[in-house]
Amino acid sequence: MVDLDDPALSDDLHEAIEQFYFAYRGFTDRPDRILERRGLGRVHHRILYFIGRRPDVSVRGLLDLLAVSKQALNAPLRQLMEMGLVGAEAGVEDRRVKNLRLTASGRKLEAELTEAQTRHxxxxxxxxxxxxxxxxxxxxxxxxxx
Amino acid sequence: MVDLDDPALSDDLHEAIEQFYFAYRGFTDRPDRILERRGLGRVHHRILYFIGRRPDVSVRGLLDLLAVSKQALNAPLRQLMEMGLVGAEAGVEDRRVKNLRLTASGRKLEAELTEAQTRHxxxxxxxxxxxxxxxxxxxxxxxxxx
DNA sequence: CTAAAGTGTCAACATGGTTGACCTGGATGA
DNA sequence: TCATCCAGGTCAACCATGTTGACACTTTAG
Structure with missing residues (x-):
């Protein structure tokens, strides 16, 4: 059992550290459980989320947001594209860049995941x-x- | 670049999700950097932290707090004991349980790590x-x- | 033409977690 | 007393997620 009212926790900044830790853990494990039923992980959620919030973001932009290496991003992103959840289009000005967008079914899954968090x-x-x-x-x- | 003032972020609950994500990331990577200089990881920090906050916690109690398997806890905990940062004593009522405590040098490292977070x-x-x-x-x- | 940038991919590796199985030793109730 | 439960420890196989380094391809820009 997790007892946050333990008398040992006098200093309120220490209490804040624990609150942050437990609150964040509770915040992430709901969507995690939805995802694992589809064989996806937290990375996929973050990708879906950020593409949903910033339509036409580039791969580079996504890398900067997530602060991971491109190799770490590549596999899950490709998987989402193969599953038809994410679509890409070559940029108009610069045809090297890929503008990423959610497809209809991508938006549906993203909404389901995000809804669990916003409800919380x-x-x-x-x-x-x-x-x-x-x-x-x-x-x-x-x-x-x- | 991470731009949290992007106009696409209208819904404040969505904004809250991002704030939570970025704030937590910033919150954890300072102690992480201190730890990696000693060859330790985030697990070690969590162990030191919780033993520091709840002296005489048992291994079982630690497992419940951290919500990990005993196998995941065992190696880093043993490492901390071998490094002389954590000490254990058999329980008085029930001699099966180990009461865990920080040693003087354990308290020192814990304070250093936690200080980075409380300052933030x-x-x-x-x-x-x-x-x-x-x-x-x-x-x-x-x-x-x- | 050449250099730089955005993207993709392969390989080797580290970390941190999981489950399952099995062991010791102390506590406890029929 | 004996069977059983519980705290703890450990081995093995496995998986997810991340890293670096190296290299290829296309496109843009100087």
């Missing part, structure tokens, strides 16, 4: 209140910047 | 303000519960 987040925001929601967002923005 | 968090909390800090904590608590 929305529930927490609702319970904590609008003010807390705003505070959370502000702190997260600082963490991303810093 | 403290900076974000300071910039975002006390109210935002409270909101962040409230939302995180809900996420851990949910």
């Amino acid at each position: 987040l929305r529930a927490a925001f609702d319970r904590a209140g609008a003010e807390a929601h705003a505070g959370w967002t502000a702190v997260m923005a600082e963490l991303v910047k810093g | 968090l403290r900076a974000a909390f300071d910039r975002a303000g006390a109210e935002a800090h409270a909101g962040w904590t409230a939302v995180m608590a809900e996420l851990v519960k949910g």
Whole structure:
């Protein structure tokens, strides 16, 4: 059992570390379970997610977002294209670049996965209140910047 | 380049997903870099951290906290004991259980690693303000519960 | 024409996790 | 007392995800 009310956790910054760890773990394992039923992994989710959010992103752009090597990206991306979830088109200005987009079925899977996470987040925001929601967002923005 | 101000990110719940992802990534890679200089990994950090926060935790307790198999825990834990960073004592009531504790040098390394993360968090909390800090904590608590 | 950039792919390797099987030794209840 | 359960340790096979290095191809740009 995970007891976050343990009296040993006095320092609130230490508590924040644990909250971050456990919250993130809970945040990722729902979509993970959906994915593993299809033989896909977390990488595939991240790829689907970012292509969905940034249509026509290039392979290079994806690499920078995910901060992985192109070799690590290549296999799962190709797999998603072979499964018909992601489509690619040569760029108009520069025909070397591939503009990546979700297909209809890609959008469907992406929505299913992301929905699991947004439902989780929305529930927490609702319970904590609008003010807390705003505070959370502000702190997260600082963490991303810093 | 990671551009979180991209106009495509309209839905704030989607933005929250990205913030969570990028914030967590930034949060973990500082201690990771300290560790890799000593040939240790993130697992070792988590072990040191939780033993530090919950002195006399048992191996079983650690397994439940980390949610990994005992085989995954065994090697890094043994390594930490061989390095003299973690000590163990047989339990008084039940002599099967091992009560794990940090040694002096274990506490030193743990403090160094954790300090990197608390400094990061403290900076974000300071910039975002006390109210935002409270909101962040409230939302995180809900996420851990949910 | 040449250099650089975007993409693709092969190979070798490291890490960190899994499950299954089996062992020791201490606790415990019929 | 004896059978059984539980904490812990260890071996083996396996898998997912990542890395670097090297090389090829196409296209763009100087």
